[in-house]
Amino acid sequence: MKFYLTTPIYYVNGKPHLGHAYTTVIGDVISRFKRLKGYDVFYLTGTDEHGGKIEKAARSMGKTPKELADEMVPYFKDLWRALNIECDFFIRTTMDFHEKRVAEIFEKLKDKGYIYKGSYSGWYCYNCEAYIPDDAEEVDGVKICPDCGGKGEFITEENYFFRLSAFQKPLLDFYKNNPDFVKPKSMMNKVVSFVEAGLRDLSVTRTTINWGIRVPSDPKHVIYVWFDALFNYVTALRDEFEKWWPADLHIIGKDIIIFHAVYWPAFLMALGYELPRTILSHGWWLVDRRKMSKHLGNVLDPHILIKTFGADAVRYFLLRETPIGQDGNFSHEGFLERYNADLANELGNIVSRTTNMAVKYFQGNLPAPGPITDAERRMEEEWKKVEEETDRAFENYEFSKGLARLWGYLRRINKYLVETEPWRTGAKEPARTSRILLTCFKALNASLKFIIPVMPEAGEKIKRALSSPGEYTWEAYDEKRKIEIPELLFPRVDKKEFFKEEIMEEKPKEEKNYVTIEEFFKMGLKVGKIVDVKPAPNADKLYLLKVDMGDHQRNLVAGLRKYYSPEELLGKKIVVVTNLKPAKIRGHESQGMLLAADVDGKPYLLIVPDEVPPGSQVR
Ligand code: MSP
Helix, strand or coil: CEEEEEEEEEECCCCCCHHHHHHHHHHHHHHHHHHHCCCEEEEEEEEECCCHHHHHHHHHCCCCHHHHHHHHHHHHHHHHHHCCCCCCEEEECCCHHHHHHHHHHHHHHHHCCCEEEEEEEEEEECCCCEECCCCCCEECCEEECCCCCCECEEEEEEEEEECHHHHHHHHHHHHHHCCCCEECHHHHHHHHHHHHCCCCCEECEECCCCCCCECCCCCCCEECHHHHHHCHHHHCCHHHHHHHCCCCEEEEEHHHHHHHHHHHHHHHHHHCCCCCCEEEEECCEEECCEECCCCCCCCCCHHHHHHHHCHHHHHHHHHHHCCCCCCEECCHHHHHHHHHHHHHHHHHHHHHHHHHHHHHHHCCECCCCCCCCHHHHHHHHHHHHHHHHHHHHHHCCCHHHHHHHHHHHHHHHHHHHHHHCHHHHCCCCHHHHHHHHHHHHHHHHHHHHHHHHHCHHHHHHHHHHCCCCCCCCCCCCCCCCECCCCCCCCCCCCHHHHHHHHHHHHCCCCCCCCCCHHHHHCCCEEEEEEEEEEECCCCCCCEEEEEECCCCEEEEEECCCCCCCHHHHCCCEEEEECCCCCEEECCEEECCEECEEEECCEEEECECCCCCCCCCECC
C-alpha cells in the first residue's frame, strides 16, 4: 500500500501564482486522502532551476541564476505552508545528488546508444525551452511559439540526440495496454495522435546555454533542461528508489503533457525502468479567458485570497469549481459566491446549528437516543450511496463531481432538520432530539473522510467539536461522544466590503499629502555610482560609501550591511538625494541619502541602468 505522487517542478523565474497553487493543492488533497486510507505516501514537489529561461531572467535582473533561484524558492515554500500543503520532499534541480545522477543517467543512455551526436538548426523558444515546429506561424520572418506566443530565435548547434523515433511502436503498444495511463481520456487521445503522427529524435543537449548540468564526457554540452527536470522524479527518491518507484501519479498541467506522456516514458523505457502508473493532466486557470502566466502578466496572488477566506476555502474552491482537465475562468465574484453559499451557509451553518443545539439542550452530552424512524433510515441509506459515489469520484480524481455529491448530501441534512424540527422537541423530548442530532453527527463524522483532505483546518475543527473517534464512518460514531461548539468555521464575507478592501486596492487611493510640482522639483535627485564600500569601523549595520556624482564625490552612510555584500554594491548606479542636510551618523558625515524600496523592512536598492552617466538628474 504505497503511493508515490508528484507535481511538476516549478520554474524559478517568478513567484508562484494561483495556477501553480492549483497543481500542488490537487496533489496535497490526493496525498491526504490516500494517507487516511492507510497508504504509505510520498509526495514530491520542488523547483526547476536550470536552463536558458532562468539564465535569461537572472541576467535581466542583474543576478546569477543560482541567486535568483535561492531568492525564489522561499516564495514557493511559503505559499505551500500558507495553503497547508505537506510534501515529503522539496527537490531543487541544483542539488548535488540530482546533478550527479542526471549526468550518470545521460552517460548510461549514451553508452547504450540511445543518445548520439548530431547537429540541429531551427527556431527555439526560450520561454518554453522547446523547439518551435516547422509549421508554426511566422511574423516578419520570425517563427512564433505556438504555446506562449513569444518570438522564436534561430539557432544552429551541435547536439546530442535521444533516439525518440525508436520508441514510437513501444509507446503505442504501451498506451494500448494501459488506456488509463493519461487522465482524462481526451488527453490520452491527444497523446496517441501525437505519437501516431511520427516521432523525430529529440535534441537533449545545448551548447548555447551555460546554466545547467554538463555532459561529463563532453563538457561543452549542457543537458537539455527537460531531460534534467523530468529525472527529478527518480533522483528525489535517492536511496529509497526501490521502495517508491514507479510513481503512482504525476500531476501536471495540460501544457506539459507531451513531455510527460511521450518523452518521459521513452527515457524510462530506454533505461529499462518501469513506467509511471498514471498521469493526471489538468486544465488552466484563466483570467479574462487567457492562461494565467508570468509571461502575460495576469497572475493572481493566492495570498490575498488566503488572507480573506483562509487556506481551506482556496483549496475547496480550486477543486470544486472546475472539473480537472477543463479550464476554469477565475473571478473574485465567483469565488466569493461559492464561499458564502457552500462554506458559510451550508457546511458552516450545519455544524454550528447542530452543535449549538446539543450544547443548549444537553450541555454537549447526548442522552440515550430514541428509536430510529423512517426519516433516519433514509438518511443512512442515502449516505451509503453518497459515500460510495464520492469515494469513487475521489479515487478517479474527479473532485468537483465528488464534492458536488457531498454538498448535495449536506443540503439533505438541512432538509432533514427542517422536517424533524429538533428545536421543537428540544430538551422536552430528549430521546427524540438526541436521535435527530446523533443522526446529523454520524453524517458529519462520516463526511470527514472527504472534508479533512480537502479542508484540513476546518476538518480538524469539526473532528474536535464532535470528539470524532478518528474513524470516519456512520457506524463508528455514537451518542457517548462529547459535543462542543467549534469557533466559527467560515464567517460570511460581505461582497461590498471585500471588493472595497481587497480588490479595489489596485486603484490609487485618494492621497492626503499632495505636493505641488514646484515642491517636488525642490528635491535634488541624481544618479551616483558607488566607487568605494567600507564597513563602518564602529557600527556593524553600516557601510561607508563613496559615490561618484559626475562632477564630485560624496560620502554616504548606509544601513545596508545586513543585506548587501561590498561586491554587490561596488560599481552599482543608484539614486541619491543630494540636497538633504548633511548629518552625522555614528560619527561619520553622510552627505545625502540613497533610495531603496522597503519590503517588510528589507531594503532593495533602486538600481539605475548602466548606460545612465553619474550626475544625471532624476525627475
Ligand atoms: N518546469 C516545468 C515543469 C517540469 S516537470 C519535470 C514547468 N514549470 S512551470 O512553472 O511553468 O509550470 C508548472 C506547472 O504549473 C505546470 O503543470 C503548469 O501547467 C502549471 N500552471 C502554470 N500556469 C497555470 C495556470 N494558469 N493554470 C493552471 N496551471 C498552470 O512547466
